[in-house]
Amino acid sequence: MTQLRTHLLLLVLCAMIPAMGLSVYVNFEQREAGAKNVSREALWAAHSAALQTGMIFEKTRHLLREIAKHSEIRRTEQPAADEFLKLLLRENPIFETLAVADIHGNFVANARKSLSHNISDRAYFQRIIRNRTFQVGEYALSRTTGQRTLHTADPIIGADGFAEWVVVAALDLNVFDKLREEIAQLPSGATLTIADRQGTIVYRYPHQEEYLGNSLPGDSWLYMSRWSDPEGTFTDTGVDKRKRIYAFHRLDLTDQKGDIYVRIGIPAETAYFEANEIMFRQMTVLALVCIIALMLTQLVGNRLILDRVRRLMIAARQIADGNLTARANISHHHGEFGQLAQSFNDMAESLHSREIERKQAEKEIRLNEARLESILKISQFSAENIQELLDFALEEAIELTDSKIGYIDFYDEDKQEFTLNSWSKDVMKECAVTEPCNVHQLKKAGIWGEAVRQRSPVVINDFKEENPLKKGYPEGHILLHSFMSIPVFSNHRIVAVVGAANKPSDYNYSDVRQLTLLMDSVWKIVERKKVEEELKRAKEAAEAASKAKSEFLAVMSHEIRTPMNGVIGMTDLALMTHLSSVQYDYLQNIKHCSYSLLNIINDILDFSKIEADRLEIEKIGFDLPDLTDKSVRVLMAKCQEKNIRLSCEIAPDLPKTVIGDPSRIRQILVNLLGNAVKFTEHGEISVSVKPLGKQSKHVCLIVFSVKDTGIGISADKLEAVFESFTQADSTTTRQYGGTGLGLSISKKLAQLMGGDLAVESEVGKGSVFSVTLPLEIADTPLIEKTAATPEILLKGSGNILIAEDNDVNMLIISHLISKMGFTVIKAKDGREAFSMYKENQIDLIFMDIHMPETDGLEATRKIREYENGKKYTPIIALTADAMKGDKEKCLTAGMDDYIAKPFKREEIIEAIKRFMLKA
Numbered sequence: 001m002t003q004l005r006t007h008l009l010l011l012v013l014c015a016m017i018p019a020m021g022l023s024v025y026v027n028f029e030q031r032e033a034g035a036k037n038v039s040r041e042a043l044w045a046a047h048s049a050a051l052q053t054g055m056i057f058e059k060t061r062h063l064l065r066e067i068a069k070h071s072e073i074r075r076t077e078q079p080a081a082d083e084f085l086k087l088l089l090r091e092n093p094i095f096e097t098l099a100v101a102d103i104h105g106n107f108v109a110n111a112r113k114s115l116s117h118n119i120s121d122r123a124y125f126q127r128i129i130r131n132r133t134f135q136v137g138e139y140a141l142s143r144t145t146g147q148r149t150l151h152t153a154d155p156i157i158g159a160d161g162f163a164e165w166v167v168v169a170a171l172d173l174n175v176f177d178k179l180r181e182e183i184a185q186l187p188s189g190a191t192l193t194i195a196d197r198q199g200t201i202v203y204r205y206p207h208q209e210e211y212l213g214n215s216l217p218g219d220s221w222l223y224m225s226r227w228s229d230p231e232g233t234f235t236d237t238g239v240d241k242r243k244r245i246y247a248f249h250r251l252d253l254t255d256q257k258g259d260i261y262v263r264i265g266i267p268a269e270t271a272y273f274e275a276n277e278i279m280f281r282q283m284t285v286l287a288l289v290c291i292i293a294l295m296l297t298q299l300v301g302n303r304l305i306l307d308r309v310r311r312l313m314i315a316a317r318q319i320a321d322g323n324l325t326a327r328a329n330i331s332h333h334h335g336e337f338g339q340l341a342q343s344f345n346d347m348a349e350s351l352h353s354r355e356i357e358r359k360q361a362e363k364e365i366r367l368n369e370a371r372l373e374s375i376l377k378i379s380q381f382s383a384e385n386i387q388e389l390l391d392f393a394l395e396e397a398i399e400l401t402d403s404k405i406g407y408i409d410f411y412d413e414d415k416q417e418f419t420l421n422s423w424s425k426d427v428m429k430e431c432a433v434t435e436p437c438n439v440h441q442l443k444k445a446g447i448w449g450e451a452v453r454q455r456s457p458v459v460i461n462d463f464k465e466e467n468p469l470k471k472g473y474p475e476g477h478i479l480l481h482s483f484m485s486i487p488v489f490s491n492h493r494i495v496a497v498v499g500a501a502n503k504p505s506d507y508n509y510s511d512v513r514q515l516t517l518l519m520d521s522v523w524k525i526v527e528r529k530k531v532e533e534e535l536k537r538a539k540e541a542a543e544a545a546s547k548a549k550s551e552f553l554a555v556m557s558h559e560i561r562t563p564m565n566g567v568i569g570m571t572d573l574a575l576m577t578h579l580s581s582v583q584y585d586y587l588q589n590i591k592h593c594s595y596s597l598l599n600i601i602n603d604i605l606d607f608s609k610i611e612a613d614r615l616e617i618e619k620i621g622f623d624l625p626d627l628t629d630k631s632v633r634v635l636m637a638k639c640q641e642k643n644i645r646l647s648c649e650i651a652p653d654l655p656k657t658v659i660g661d662p663s664r665i666r667q668i669l670v671n672l673l674g675n676a677v678k679f680t681e682h683g684e685i686s687v688s689v690k691p692l693g694k695q696s697k698h699v700c701l702i703v704f705s706v707k708d709t710g711i712g713i714s715a716d717k718l719e720a721v722f723e724s725f726t727q728a729d730s731t732t733t734r735q736y737g738g739t740g741l742g743l744s745i746s747k748k749l750a751q752l753m754g755g756d757l758a759v760e761s762e763v764g765k766g767s768v769f770s771v772t773l774p775l776e777i778a779d780t781p782l783i784e785k786t787a788a789t790p791e792i793l794l795k796g797s798g799n800i801l802i803a804e805d806n807d808v809n810m811l812i813i814s815h816l817i818s819k820m821g822f823t824v825i826k827a828k829d830g831r832e833a834f835s836m837y838k839e840n841q842i843d844l845i846f847m848d849i850h851m852p853e854t855d856g857l858e859a860t861r862k863i864r865e866y867e868n869g870k871k872y873t874p875i876i877a878l879t880a881d882a883m884k885g886d887k888e889k890c891l892t893a894g895m896d897d898y899i900a901k902p903f904k905r906e907e908i909i910e911a912i913k914r915f916m917l918k919a
Contacts, residue, residue, distance in 0.1 A: 015309045016290055018316045019344075023282040025320075026351060030275035033358055035245060038271040039233040040365050041186065042247035046264040047231060047372065049182040049192060050249035053262055056094070056175060057152065057253050061134050063092060064154035064167045073100055073167070074156065075754075078109055085111035096170040097144045103129060103163055110144060117143045125166065127256065128153050132163050136259040139200040139213055142170050148212060149173060150202050173212075176203040182264070189267040191238065197258050199225065201239070211239050216263075224248050224261050235268060243268045278350070285343050292336035312344060324352040364510060370400055375521045386529050387422070393522045394422045397498060400518060401511045404502035405478065409440075411452060411487075411494050416442040418449075418497065446470050451485040451497050457516065458485045461506040482507060488519050490527065568902045569812030576819070617752050621778045622662040624702070625650050628689050631669040638677045644685060651690035655700055657778040661753060665773070668746045668757070669704060672769045675742060676708035683709030683766070692772065698779075704771040713761040721759065722747045746771075798843035798916060801825045803833035803859065804878070805851045809901070813846060813878070816908060828852075830859030837863055842873050844916050846908075847895065849879040849886075857893040864894040874915040878903065 067073055067088065072080035085098040089111040092098075100109040105120025119125045124137030137151035149170040155163035176194055183190045183205065194203040199221035204211050215221065220236045231249040238244050244265035251260040293309070311330050318326030327348060330341035374396040383389040390408055398406040408422040418440040442449055447469040450458045460467075463480040484507045488496040498519050503511070571590050579587065632648045639646040669687075676685045685708045692701040713721060721743050747757040754774045761767035800822045804810040814824040825840055827833035831854040833847065845863075849856040860875055867873060877890040880901040887898040896915065899907050 013290075015313050016286060016293070018313065018320060019286055019289070022316060022320045023279065023286065027275050027279040027282070030278060030354070031272050034271040034273075034275055035268075037361060037365070038187075038245050038266050039247060040369075042190075042245060042264045042266050043231065043233055044365075044368055044372070045182045045186060045190075046247040046249045046262055049179045049264065050231075050251055050262040052179055052182070053176070053194065053260060054251055054253070056171075057136065057251070057260070060095075060152045060169055060171065061154060061253075063088065064134070064152065064169055067098065067100075067167045068154060068156045068165075073109065073165070081109035082111065085109055094172055094175040096142050096147050096149045096172045098170075099144065099168045101125070101166045101168060103166070108165070112144045119143070119168065122151065124151055124153055125168075128155050128166055129163055131255060132157060132161075133255055134253070135256075136197075136253050138196045138198055139202045144170070147172070148202075150196065173203050177205070179262075180205055186264070187266055187270040189242070189244075189270065191244070191263075191265040193263040193265065195221075195224075195261045195263065197256065197260070199261075208240070214239065220246065220263075224250065224263070225258060238265055245271060278354075281350075282347060285347055288343065289340045292340050295336060312341060315341075315344060315348070319348055319351065324348060324355055368514075370514075374400055374518055378522055378525060383529075386526055386533070389526065389529060390422045390522075393519075394424060394498075397515055397518055398424055398500060401484070401500045401507070401515055402503050402505075403484075403500035406498070406500040409497045409499075411497055413493050418442065418445065421496070448483070448485055448497075448499060451487045451499075452494055455487060455494065457487070457512045459483070459507045459512060463501075484511060484515070486512060486516050486519065488523050490523060495523065563808075568904075569816075570808065572905050573812060573815055617664065617749075618661040619659050619776075620662065621657055621659050623656060624658050624689070624775070625654060625656060627662050627666055628669070628687070628704075631666050632673065632687055634670055635673045635677055639685065642677065642681070644677065644680055644683065647684065647686045649686065649688040649690075651688075654689055654691055654702070655775070655777045657781050658700075658702070658775040659778050660773070660775045664749050664753065665704075668749055668771055669706070671742045671746050672704075672706040672771070675769075676706050676710060676767075680708045680710035680766070685709075699774050699776050702773050702775050704773070705768060707766065707768045709766040712763040712765050712767055713759070714763050718759055718761060722757070795821045796912070796916060797821055797823075799823045799825055799840055800912075800916075801827060801833060801836055801840070801842045801845045803827040803830060803845065803851065803856060804848045805829055806848075809848075813903075813908065816905060817912075820909075820912070822912075830854030830856055830862075833859050834862050834866075837873070838866065844912065845873060845875040846878045847875050849877060849881050849890070857889065860890075860893045860895055876911050876915070 067085070070081075070084060072084050081100060085100070089095055089098050098111040099107050101107050101119055105118045105122070105125055107117050107119075110117075122137060122140070124135040128135045132155050134154045135152070137153070139148070139150060141147070142149045142151075147170075150173060151168060151170050153166050153168045156165040156167065158164040176192075179192055179194075183192050192203075192205040193201060193216070195201055195216055199216045201211050201214055201216060216224075217236065217239060220234070220238075223232075223234050223236070227250075230252070231247070233245065233247045235243065235245050238246075244267055246263055246265045248261055248263040250258050251262065253259040312328050315326050315328040325348075327345045328341035331338055374393075378389070378393050378396060383392065394406055394408050398404070404424075406424045407420065409418040410421050411418055420438040420440075440449075442452055445452075447458070447460065447467055450469060460483045463483055480501050482503050483499065483501045484503075485497060485499040487494045488498060496519075498515065500507075500511075500515065567590075571587055574587050575584070628650060629648065632646065636646060673685070673687065685706070688703075688705045688707075690703055692703045694700050723744060743757070750757045750771050750773060755772045757769065757771050759767060759769050800817050802810060802814055802817070802824060804813065804826075805828050810826060810828075814826060817824050825836050825842065827836050829851040830847075833845070833856075834854070836842070837845070847856040847860060851859075854862075856877065856879065863873065863875065874896045875894065877887075877895045877898040878901065879886070879890070879898075886900075890898050897911060899911065
């Protein structure tokens, strides 16, 4: 009996071993599954948080580029730039500050306050100067606000390809608070960490201020920084000494990899909690079974015990083999064995339920991964237009929901109208509708329109069932077995409806959720694509308009100057003949009117050049007092005619030699003086030039003032006088003449030179126009030039070749040169000019540019190639091309000088002096 009991006890214990092994095995599997599920959950949350983080930096990059385009920023007009940045800062509270720095790191504009900070020691600033691309900085304390921040910067590239300015935006680290939503559904104890390229913590949730600015633990940072893929998972101990399962996503925002790291951490005990609970219950049950078995062994016979133990073992083996539906076939009325069997069956049922839940969770995770993969493929899809993008997105949606067919309809809430946009490829293979309709009214739509009426998804898994909302479909329409439709919202309005049909199994909540999330992301991509296409069209239209304007300006400049050259030149020739006093006066009036017309034409062309951004400002050294004196002398005769006193006051401390554009400064002064003389009938006009102060060591502010006692301007018209084609009073134009462009051009020229033009006036008492210009003080004085020889008609000898296709222009210049004693050789185009050059001994060539057969540039290049090693012949361009870059094109082609039409006799004489009468 003792031996039997021993055998029974051993048998009972042996029967319990498989159950214990099964429990351990299941617990191990559950621990592994729990860890994998937590890793996937963390990876999904990290990826989602990284997407939102990337959007923050993309918005920052877009804002910096918009700031760079602004005119006050590009001109670095500090008050206006500061105000502009302040406005942007109020509209974009995610930033601590916005600023603009020069290439030396000094702030030239700041949204907070004008502080003299320097950021040249910042690593991101050094990278942006070196690489000239958008940069993301490292964790730092802002020198402007003293707050913890993360800097971003974008360069403003100049015409030379190098950075001229740097636009800086300091992010308020609280902007990452919005990422909390990504861990809201995660288990308790989950953390969100954002680190910079050096592994420094810039944000952590839950907020623990003592961690900010510290480095990530060594193992975590080494793993993330050395991992080749942009995302991954690992287990490590956090800064709070708590073991977690981490998932990270690396953001490569610039040309430097690894600008930002987003890390999600979930406590490790969360992954094993459920497995530990099950293990505890299983061990409890097993312990109970052991106790009951031992008691039964003492109370019942060997046969009864062995039979029931055998049944339990069979069930246990089936479960161990993966058949979680197996149960112990022992009635619960059989005492402790029945209870043990019931407990065993409960355990098996629990395992079965857990297995079903695990498979469902894995399926959901796979769907989430598939949706994220679809979004990634759609965002990377290179589509020519939105239609291609939506077609591709629809195929992804069909694959994601395991459907056979699908469609996308645009919806207009105002018209309550559907417009078919995309349909799946398989639809047209089976659809036999002869006259398909692409536009449908909501009131005529059947059950497929319920997604709009209910403003929520609609699912029908048995389309054959009767439904009062059905209205049928046209003959030949593809048969539907199951159907799902979701509305797509934008700004709380339905903009589209997406449908999928004929899934082999039933549609469920997961299908609706995945399709809704997918299409919500797709629509954001579509709206961004629309904006990009609109911007592209606007850019192309602006470029086309600018090109057309520039081409028109060049043609008009050439076409106007050519006949003007004839008028002025023929007048000069006539004045050189024997004339009566009346004839001389008439011709002088014609010449005066011609130059007046030329001034108007030049004003219009200057205005057009400014508008087309084709006017260049020179920087050369010149004598400032001398320029002022000569500008005043131009109007001296007119003042004497009107009996007006003209005075000029030059401050004794005015710099003598400065660097700037003397011709444009002279143009402004003569324009202001001309207006003063025109609108002043009696009294006086005074001109003053004085230094206002120094902007820097080498730059001085100079103020030119022109004061008159003329008719004056009313207060409500002061700003209007600087507008194009506008004068203070329409009657002024009729009484005094003029185009209304002079002051507009003068103001724009002053602004192009970094200054401004202002006016103070009172009706009947006169006006004061003041020009303020920053001019660089020259380090060395100018070398005084010898006085020019008096204008005389030179006498010389030699052959001068003239290439000109306009008969009038040919007559003018050939007659002028002939009177000097030179032999003129004529050519009507570039081909003939090259032939004449080869056949004759030529000492000088005047070459037109626009000619038939061969133009002047090509003829010049041929001459330079031909004369290689022979006598060098000077070539002077004589052309009506007077736009920006025309002179450079002539010099590049091999010409020695450039004279624009209409030319003056003195210019021709001076050119012959320089190239033929050298000592």
